[in-house]
Structures are given as structure tokens and as C-alpha cells.
Ligand SMILES: [Zn+2]
């Protein structure tokens with residue numbers, strides 16, 4: 239079928255909205271008409287990973303409505319509203335353990351079928367698709383029951399689109415990986431969509447003290463509005479000293495969303511003895527590790543993808559929080575029609591919007 243998609247051809251090239259052909263769903267696949275898709279920083283960085291000769295459709299925070307299902311699909315029907323997330327195999331040891339983020343086939347199923355078995359083509363040949371098992375900067379995508387959850391049709395797809403990546407990453411890493419207690423001090427470094435989600439989750443879970451660190455005054459103000467007890471300017475304040483001055487002598491738990499070496503160094507210096515720093519942000523520069531410091535203070539560095547959550551379990555939990563007003567996404571989200579996707583990307587890159595969401599008619 240003919241679809242509309244925003245096609246990327248390189249790190250610096252603007253995306254072009256044009257017509258592509260999407261093949262029919264296979265027996266295990268679901269055809270979804272996309273209503274909204276969040277833009278994640280991974281979309282922006284992935285543009286550089288594909289050669290300019292190989293166009294790709296990115297987008298991995300899709301929300302939409304099912305328009306066709308393959309013969310082998312159960313539990314999802316035409317007309318169902320769905321939230322899309324990353325893909326996994328369901329059969330490898332990590333999937334069986336309920337940790338599909340560490341699926342043995344993660345790269346194959348999420349990093350785009352780089353010209354191999356792509357469901358997308360244009361007049362000149364294949365277009366890379368199936369990014370995160372979806373490629374949702376498109377009017378229609380193919381997914382499977384493993385990378386979608388059915389949601390209440392009354393929920394606004396613009397508000398919940400980012401649950402499938404940024405929100406489950408930030409909220410999941412707090413709920414499932416760090417699991418701070420009421421007496422804990424959690425310091426969040428970088429409050430973009432992932433950091434804000436971590437903050438909202440910490441408040442939902444009753445974490446005692448939450449500190450938000452960011453360069454942007456607007457984001458620090460929003461973090462305060464969302465319940466941060468203390469906000470610090472990463473560019474001006476002596477962040478580690480300010481956190482160390484808190485009752486308890488520092489952060490028992492910290493989260494880095496930036497991947498930036500100086501920020502990681504500050505985050506480590508902010509930790510108490512036996513403190514844990516979780517890493518969810520990919521940076522470009524190598525990070526020196528203070529091994530003596532880690533040993534001497536018994537601290538833990540812990541990487542995590544997609545919050546270590548099983549989306550089939552955690553996305554419904556997030557929806558429950560959202561319904562109770564614990565995830566006020568309207569304070570983070572700005573919608574852009576797909577024709578304005580380059581404005582959305584520019585506003586994201588400039589930090590003018592926490593979560594840009596493109597919409598399809
Ligand atoms: Zn993402």
C-alpha cells in the first residue's frame with residue numbers, strides 16, 4: 239500500500255515527507271495507522287548511522303489504531319488503539335526472564351533492517367524500515383503483538399506516544415533498576431523527556447528527596463513544577479558539593495541521561511558510599527572511570543536499556559499512573575503536524591521543547 243513517511247538521508251539532511259510503498263502484513267504482523275509519534279534523541283543520533291545512499295524511516299514512539307491483522311495474530315484486533323514499543327523475540331533467555339530489552343536479537347529487530355528484508359520501498363529501491371520494529375515517522379507501520387499494547391481509545395495518542403521509549407526508560411530505570419526508598423536521595427542529571435519521566439516516577443513512588451540537574455533554566459523550572467525538591471544548574475552550581483550537603487551526605491541513587499563525561503564525573507562525586515549511578519544516555523566521548531573511587535566507596539555503575547522493563551507489564555502500569563495524574567505529559571509534549579517534522583527536530587535539538595510529537599491526519 240502507499241503510505242506517507244518522513245524519510246531521513248543523513249545526519250544533517252532535513253527529513254523529507256514523501257510517498258513510499260509498505261508491503262502487506264505477514265501472518266504474524268499487525269498493520270497500524272499511526273496517529274502520533276514522539277521524537278526521541280535516538281532518532282536524531284541514528285540519522286548518522288545510515289549511509290546517505292540508504293534512506294531510512296526513523297521513529298519509535300508510535301501510537302495509533304490497528305487497521306489489519308495477520309491470520310496468526312491473537313489478542314489484537316482491527317480498530318484497537320495501540321501503543322508501540324521496541325521489538326524482541328520472546329524466546330531467548332532474557333525475553334523468557336521478562337527482560338526483553340536484553341533480547342539476543344535486539345539489534346537485528348530494532349536497529350533497522352539495513353536494506354535487508356525491509357518492508358518499505360520507493361521507486362528507486364528499498365528504504366530502511368522496521369526501526370525499533372516500527373519506523374513510526376510514517377502514516378502506517380507493521381508491528382507484531384510483542385511490540386504493542388492495546389490501550390483505551392479515549393486516551394490521547396499525542397500525550398501517551400512517548401510511553402513506548404522515553405517515558406518507560408526514565409520511569410522504568412527508577413522503578414525497576416534503582417528502586418530508591420522513601421529515605422533515599424535521587425539525583426537526576428539531565429531533565430529532558432527521560433529525566434522528567436524519572437522525576438515523575440520518583441514522585442509517584444514516594445522517593446524522599448529528588449534533585450534535578452540541568453543547564454536549562456526552563457527545564458529546571460519545569461522540574462520544580464513536577465516536584466523536584468532541589469534543582470541545580472549544571473553549568474554554574476558546584477553540583478557535587480550541593481548534593482553532598484543534603485541530609486545523608488549525598489545521593490544514594492543517581493541517574494545520568496546525558497552520557498557526557500564531565501556530567502558522569504560529577505554524578506559519581508555526588509554519590510554516597512555504596513551509592514548507585516544508572517546510565518541511560520549515550521554520549522559521544524569516552525568516559526574515564528575512577529576505579530579507586532568506585533572500589534573505595536563501594537559504588538555501582540549500572541547501564542540500562544528501556545528501563546529494564548517488560549513493556550507488556552510496565553506500559554499498562556504507566557497508563558495507570560497517567561490516569562491518576564501522576565504523569566502530566568501535557569507539560570512536556572508539543573504536537574507538530576508531520577509536515578513540520580523538521581521544525582520539531584530543530585526545536586528538540588535547541589531544547590525548546592521537552593518532547594516533540596509528530597501527528598498524522
Ligand atoms: Zn527512544
Ligand SMILES: [Zn+2]
Nearest residue numbers: 327330333341
Ligand atoms: Zn529475545
